[in-house]
Structure formats: structure tokens, C-alpha cells
Amino acid sequence: MDNNREHWGSKIGFILAAAGSAIGLGNIWRFPYLVGENGGAAFIILYLLCVVLVGLPLVIAEILIGRTAQKNPVGSFRELSNHNPFWVGVGVLGVLTGLMIHSYYNVVAGWSLGYVVESARGSFQHIGDPEKAGILFDQLSASWTWSLFFSACFMMFTIGIIYFGVIQGIEKASKIMLPILFLLIILLVIRGVTLEGARAGICYLTKPDFSAINGKTALLAFGQVFFSLSLGMGALLTYGSYMTKNEKIVSSAVSVVVLNTSVSLLAGFMIFPPLLALGMKPAQGPSLIFNILPVMFNSIPGGYFFRIIFFLLLSMAALTSTISLLEVITAFVVDEFRLSRKKASVILGGIVFLLGVPSALSAGRLENFTILKLTFFQLVDFISANIFLPLGGIFIALFVGWFWGMKKAIPNLLEGSVALPGFIVTIWSILIRFVAPVLILLIFLNSLGII
Ligand code: TRP
Numbered sequence: 001m002d003n004n005r006e007h008w009g010s011k012i013g014f015i016l017a018a019a020g021s022a023i024g025l026g027n028i029w030r031f032p033y034l035v036g037e038n039g040g041a042a043f044i045i046l047y048l049l050c051v052v053l054v055g056l057p058l059v060i061a062e063i064l065i066g067r068t069a070q071k072n073p074v075g076s077f078r079e080l081s082n083h084n085p086f087w088v089g090v091g092v093l094g095v096l097t098g099l100m101i102h103s104y105y106n107v108v109a110g111w112s113l114g115y116v117v118e119s120a121r122g123s124f125q126h127i128g129d130p131e132k133a134g135i136l137f138d139q140l141s142a143s144w145t146w147s148l149f150f151s152a153c154f155m156m157f158t159i160g161i162i163y164f165g166v167i168q169g170i171e172k173a174s175k176i177m178l179p180i181l182f183l184l185i186i187l188l189v190i191r192g193v194t195l196e197g198a199r200a201g202i203c204y205l206t207k208p209d210f211s212a213i214n215g216k217t218a219l220l221a222f223g224q225v226f227f228s229l230s231l232g233m234g235a236l237l238t239y240g241s242y243m244t245k246n247e248k249i250v251s252s253a254v255s256v257v258v259l260n261t262s263v264s265l266l267a268g269f270m271i272f273p274p275l276l277a278l279g280m281k282p283a284q285g286p287s288l289i290f291n292i293l294p295v296m297f298n299s300i301p302g303g304y305f306f307r308i309i310f311f312l313l314l315s316m317a318a319l320t321s322t323i324s325l326l327e328v329i330t331a332f333v334v335d336e337f338r339l340s341r342k343k344a345s346v347i348l349g350g351i352v353f354l355l356g357v358p359s360a361l362s363a364g365r366l367e368n369f370t371i372l373k374l375t376f377f378q379l380v381d382f383i384s385a386n387i388f389l390p391l392g393g394i395f396i397a398l399f400v401g402w403f404w405g406m407k408k409a410i411p412n413l414l415e416g417s418v419a420l421p422g423f424i425v426t427i428w429s430i431l432i433r434f435v436a437p438v439l440i441l442l443i444f445l446n447s448l449g450i451i
Contacts, residue, residue, distance in 0.1 A: 005070055006167050007244050013171045014247060015255050018063075018230070018239050020174035020320030022260040023181075025108050026228040028314060029289050031264040032271045034224055036282030039212025040204045043221060044268065046213060050225040051261055054439055057431035058231055058393050059253045060413070061400040066240030067249065068412045072331040073234030076241065080404050087403070090395045094234035095332050097392060100384040101233070102325040103355035104377055106158070109318035110151030110360070111141060111290065115311040117150075124294035124307065130280050134291040141287075142364030151360055152353060154315070158322040159349035162330055163342050167242065174320050178259075181313040184306070185266045191300055192273040201273030204282065215446035222443055223386035229260060232392035235324045238331050248417040250424065274299075286377075326352065394440045401433035 008014050035043050069076035074091035081087035118124065118140070127133050140146050161169045192198060226232045240249075275282065275292050284291060293310065297303035326349060333344040358366060362377035371379050400409050406429050413428075414420060445451045 005242065006165070007242050008167060009171055011247060013167070014239060014243050015252050016171055016174040016178065017320075017324075018236060018252070018256045019259045020178060020317075021230045021235055021239065021324035022228060022256055022321075023178065023263050024317045024321030025105065025112070025314070026224070026321070027260065027264040028185075028267045028317070029108060029112075029286070031224060031228065032267050033284065033286055033288040034220055035205075035268055036272070036275075036284060036288055038217045038220055039209060040272075040282065041206055041208035042210050042212045043217060044205065044265070045208055046218060046221040047224060047264075048261070050222050050439075051229075051257060053431060054222070054393065054436045055225045055229050055231060056253060056257050057428055057436055058396055059229055059236060059257060060250055060428060061396050061409075061432055062231060062234070062236040063240035063243070063249050063253060064409060064413055065396070065400065065404075066234075066237035067243045067245065067247075070241050072241070072335045073237050073328065074332055075335050076234075076237060077399070081399070084403075087395075087399060090392070090399070091234065093388065093395075094232070094237075094392055095329055097233040097384050097388040098235065098325050098328045099352060099355065100380055100388070101227075102322060102329075102352045104359035104380050105318070105325065106155055106322060106352060106356050107147065107151050107360045107377070108286075109154045109315065109322060110147055110149075112311055112314045112318060113154050114140060114146060114150040115290065115294070116308060116315060119294070119304070119307040119311055122304070124298070125304065126298075127295055128298065130275070130278055130291040130295050133294045134284070134287060136294075137287050137290040138363075141290075142367070144361055144364055147360045147363065148357065151356060154318075154322070155349050155353045157319055158326050159345050161319070161323050162326050162345040162349070165341070169323075173316070177313060177316045177320065181317055182263070184310055184313055185263065185270055187306075188270045188296065188310070189266055191296070192270050195274055195277045195299070197277035198273035200276040202269075204272050204276060205268050215443065215449075218443050219386050219390075219447040222390050222440065226389035226393055227385045228264060229257065230321070230324055232389035232396065233328065234392075235328050238328045239324065241331075244416075246416045248420075249413055250417060250420055250428075390440050390444070394437050397432050397436040397440075401429070401437070406433070 065076050065080065069079045071079060073094045074088060077087040077091040123136065124133065127136065193202060230236055271289060271292055272282065274296050294307065297307035300306060326345065329348050330341060330344045333339050333348060334341050359377040359380060362375040366376055369376065374382060410425060
């Protein structure tokens with residue numbers, strides 16, 4: 001093993017950092033608005049199925065590649081494939097996908113940071129209905145000075161942490177922030193489901209109407225599984241490369257997946273009961289949480305403070321995710337081009353910020369600039385989350401299941417967890433070799449209208 005490589009400081013270090021990467025805007029911002037646009041409970045069931053059949057087995061596979069090779073995504077594929085250019089290309093695709101995701105993710109993260117400041121200024125104090133909150137959101141996000149200012153600030157925080165080295169920073173930050181975020185969400189769920197008229201929202205989330213499901217919604221559910229688990233572009237692989245060989249991969253993966261899924265479900269129960277109780281439509285798109293949450297706090301005693309804390313925690317949850325995005329790119333450049341970590345993080349952070357500018361302007365000046373009926377922001381989101389991540393997922397499954405092969409994968413998986421029951425290994429091999437690649441392929445073909 002490479003003794004110079006930094007490793008997590010404690011056994012739970014990996015779980016916290018990976019859960020920190022997974023839990024973020026994907027759970028609280030993206031999941032609820034997708035549920036709202038794609039049929040509620042039916043979408044959730046589809047999502048959960050994808051998590052179990054495809055998400056979890058691939059999380060295990062990705063961590064396994066990283067822990068075995070102890071390198072960045074490109075270096076890991078190169079080493080384990082014996083310099084096969086195709087697989088090196090898969091690593092490169094991952095790094096590029098990370099760049100794309102980070103560029104628009106940083107914009108939304110900037111919005112949540114901006115909401116901390118607006119909450120503190122009392123901008124939402126007297127807003128009683130989500131429609132008015134929506135108008136304010138449109139004004140704020142359409143102002144390019146507002147959104148670029150906060151996305152620049154956010155990028156500086158991300159660079160700051162990567163600059164000073166990742167392990168202590170990420171571990172510590174996640175250890176403190178995740179539990180508080182969890183508690184606050186639970187508080188909001190309790191508030192939401194006890195509001196008068198909350199029943200409609202609870203039904204919306206629990207009574208499926210399967211007629212809402214088609215190839216497109218299935219693709220979106222898949223994309224969301226990958227996005228939310230930080231899967232398919234080498235983030236988990238990179239974090240796995242900081243793991244020592246006496247840590248258990250499967251149980252760590254299960255913990256991360258369970259934590260991440262519970263936060264998404266809780267976010268659903270936090271948003272929809274109050275939304276429907278206030279007579280709003282679920283299909284509001286990416287502005288959903290920014291319309292409903294500021295208002296909700298006005299119905300809670302001490303709402304002014306809770307609102308500030310909530311958006312602060314949301315920003316921090318986003319920060320533990322952006323760290324993982326920038327870390328992948330930085331690890332790649334540091335390993336492959338021998339640049340110093342400090343230089344690499346500043347240059348790459350700057351590039352990602354600039355790439356995000358058209359996404360930031362999509363809410364305002366570039367609102368009417370559309371490609372395939374999507375704004376620039378929506379286009380980058382769609383291509384990276386719904387095409388590149390699942391594509392990365394197929395490649396990871398094919399790599400571990402067929403190219404590198406189970407004969408090498410299984411002994412490496414068992415290192416550090418000899419007591420893993422045989423049937424779990426068998427189920428995992430079947431899911432990785434057959435179920436995951438076939439399902440992803442079917443969904444791709446279906447959404448392209450081929451089957
Ligand atoms: N999973 C994070 C979220 O839900 C976002 C994220 C961080 C991500 N790292 C990633 C998404 C890598 C895809 C790939 O907010």
C-alpha cells in the first residue's frame with residue numbers, strides 16, 4: 001500500500017465523509033422537486049428500487065476500485081486495467097462529469113448561502129404565502145450580482161478546505177454538521193405533518209399512481225440515485241482510496257446508503273405536507289424549496305432563528321458535497337500532473353466557478369437562451385446527472401463484473417471483512433454483473449425511444 005497517501009483518521013471517518021458527500025442539495029433541493037414533477041409516491045418507489053438494485057451494489061464496487069488501487073479515478077482504472085486506454089477514458093469521463101456537476105451545483109449552493117444572509121436580514125419575515133416567496137426567489141436568482149457574488153463566496157469556502165488538506169477538514173466538519181442537520185429536518189417534518197391539511201401531502205407521498213411512470217421518469221429516478229449517492233464519477237472511488245485495507249466496505253456502503261436515503265425521504269415529508277396544505281402545486285421545478293421553506297418558518301415560534309440555522313446547515317451540507325467534487329478533480333491533477341495541492345485547488349476552483357457562470361445567468365439574463373427547450377442550467381444538469389453518471393455506472397459495473405472480474409474483486413472485497421456471509425457476496429456479484437448494467441441499458445434505450 002502507498003504509505004505516503006493520507007488515510008482517514010478513524011474507522012468512521014470514511015462513512016462520515018462519504019455520507020457528507022452524498023447528503024447535500026441532492027436530497028433537500030433536487031429530490032423533492034423531482035418527486036413533485038414526476039408523480040409523487042410512484043416516483044419514490046421507483047427511486048427506492050433503483051437504490052437497492054443498482055445504487056448500493058455500485059457504491060460497493062466504486063469504493064472497492066478506489067481502496068484496491070489507492071489512486072484517483074484515472075490512476076485507479078489505469079492500474080487495475082493494465083493501462084487499457086478505454087478504461088483510462090472512463091476515469092477521464094468521471095473527472096469531466098465532476099467538473100460539470102460542480103459548476104451548476106455551486107450556483108445552487110450559492111443560492112442557499114444567499115438565503116442565510118437574506119434570512120438574517122429579515123427578508124422573509126412577513127411573507128405569508130409561497131407564491132410571494134417565489135416572486136422574491138425569482139428576483140434574487142435573476143440578479144446576476146446576487147447569484148454570482150454568493151456562488152463566488154461559496155467556491156472560496158470549498159477551495160479553502162481542499163487547500164488545507166482534506167482528511168481532517170472533512171471528517172471534523174461532517175461529524176458536527178450532519179447530526180444537527182438531521183435534527184432540524186426532523187423538527188420541520190414534525191411541524192409539517194401536524195399542520196392542518198397535512199393529510200393531502202402525506203397521501204401524495206404514500207399513495208402511488210403508477211400511470212405517472214414512463215421511460216423518462218425512470219431515467220430521472222436513475223439519474224437521481226446516482227446524483228444523490230455521488231455515484232458514477234469517481235467521488236466514492238477517491239474517498240475509498242483514502243481507506244485502509246482493514247476497513248469493511250460493505251457495511252460502510254450500507255450505512256452511507258441508508259443515511260442518504262433517509263434524509264431524502266425526510267426532506268419529502270418536510271416539504272409536501274405544508275406545500276399541499278397551503279394549496280400549492282407540487283410541480284414547481286428547481287425553485288421548490290426556496291418557495292416553501294422561508295414561509296414555513298413563519299409558522300414556527302422562533303422561526304427567524306431556525307430559518308437562519310436551516311439555510312446555514314443546508315449550505316454546510318452542500319459544502320461537504322462540493323468538497324468531494326473538487327477533491328476528485330484536484331486529486332486527479334495532483335497525481336497525474338504533479339501540481340501542488342494548493343495550486344491545483346485554487347486554479348481548478350476558479351475554472352469551475354467560471355464554468356458555472358452561464359448556469360447562474362440561466363435564471364436571469366440567459367433565461368430565454370435554450371437548447372432543446374432547456375436552459376443552460378437545465379441542460380448541464382440533465383446531461384451530467386441523467387446521461388454521464390449512469391453511463392459511468394454501467395462502466396463501473398462492467399469493469400468490476402467482467403473486465404477486472406469477480407476472481408480479483410471478491411478477495412479484495414473480503415479484505416478487512418472476512419466474516420462477510422457468502423450469500424451477500426453472491427447477491428452482489430449477480431447485481432453487479434447482470435442486473436445493474438442491463439437495467440441501466442434498458443432505461444437508456446427506452447428513454448431514447450428505441451424500445
Ligand atoms: N451527492 C451530492 C448531493 O446529493 C452531490 C454530489 C457530491 C455528487 N459529489 C458528487 C453528485 C459526485 C454526483 C457525483 O447533493
